[in-house]
Amino acid sequence: MIYISTVSRRGSSHADCNEDSFYYKQSDNVITGGIFDGCSSGKDSYFASKLFANVFRKTIDEYAGGITMTKDLKLITHAFFKNLKKTANYIGLIEEETLSTAILFLYETETGNLKVKFFGDGVAYVNNDELKIYKIDENNQPDYVAYSLNNIIETENFRKYWDLKKSVNITTKDFSISSDGIFSYKKSNGNEDFPVETFLAQDNFLYKNPASLKRKLNMIKNKGYDHYDDITIIRIINE
């Protein structure tokens, strides 16, 4: 049985909009998904991340029934970038309007094989016997996909770009993908140090409830912690 919980919430430093987005799709044997974090110094960064999520959704839909293994993530990503380029051209977007990170994953539900690919800051938590944390931190100056988009449509250039980017390949029954907002928690009151990351990525509180992560964020807030950056998490437990 697969249990999926998601949350995406605006951080306290953003007055108006949550600049994160996400999308996932569960098919018979795989779950494909992505988290997208718009660049705050870009233009309409909430739009950039939502654009990425919607184009990613379209890309996955075009593969309906065809995604079976983690190696398909490379093909999907190339198709995703091509669709991004096409969409951006069609509606006349400038580069500043397309600045978003992308953390993409593909999970085989029968084998437990997980592949994650990072195009920008973010983190993957893998909860096997212990919690392993795979963090990508480009000092808040990620090499945005938009900077290379013209180039990487071509297959050979895409292959080189793909090989440069960090990835995680592992087998697991419990993992979370998160934007880097998870590191922006600060204590606003109270003395107790609260282990935010392990509570979100390892603790099994109401894990069968799809609202588990949303409720956990409320509980963390009630303990006097707040996140100044937007936070988006997808957690998948395969029982």
Added chain:
Amino acid sequence: MDNLNLHDFNIDFGNFDPGEISSDETINAVLIVDVSPSVAAYVKDMNTAFKDFLEEMQKSHVAEKLMVSIIEFNEKTIVRSGFQPVSSIDPAAILFRPCGSGTALYDAVLAGITNALNYRTNLENSGVNCNTLIFIITDGEDNSSGNQAAKVRKVLDDTLKGEKNAFSFESILFGVGNDADFEKAQKDMGIRHLAKIGNSGKEIRKMIGFISASISKSSGTNVQVVF
């Protein structure tokens, strides 16, 4: 099920399990309804309006997060339903029938508010933010309660001292007809708002309309009472 046996009343509310709530926020509406014999004059209109209200709420944008508890009272307090998702309530099954011989207004309100506060605490401790609305519908003054109005007032005053609760907890007394000093009851119990209405079908429907509008507007950060 999360059973809350209130010691004073030996009442089992049978509230919905907080662990099963698949939302991170709820609107908890308590309806405390007088069914003493005098309500016979308007109970038919009230039943019709109430059925329509439930059906409307089940189709509304708040349906996923609305929890409803229904308490009726005469000289006794009777729990028709603890907090349950509105989608699980059969509108046709909730019929108020005048019976009994007295009006234990303070006991019923105290039981309803206490259960609402306990449930709210359970939910908030497990990451569910709540807006709580208490609606009391009566046509008479208290003549049967074992508890004083001051006890209700103390519970409400203590609750509203918390800054968080001040904007997420509301109480309204609907006084039906002209036979009672509803202002006194409101003040003695510390109920925040009072609305006096007639017992015609039109007035009863208007009252139920206030209730549904208040609930609909209470999705989000603050509770809003709509008159």
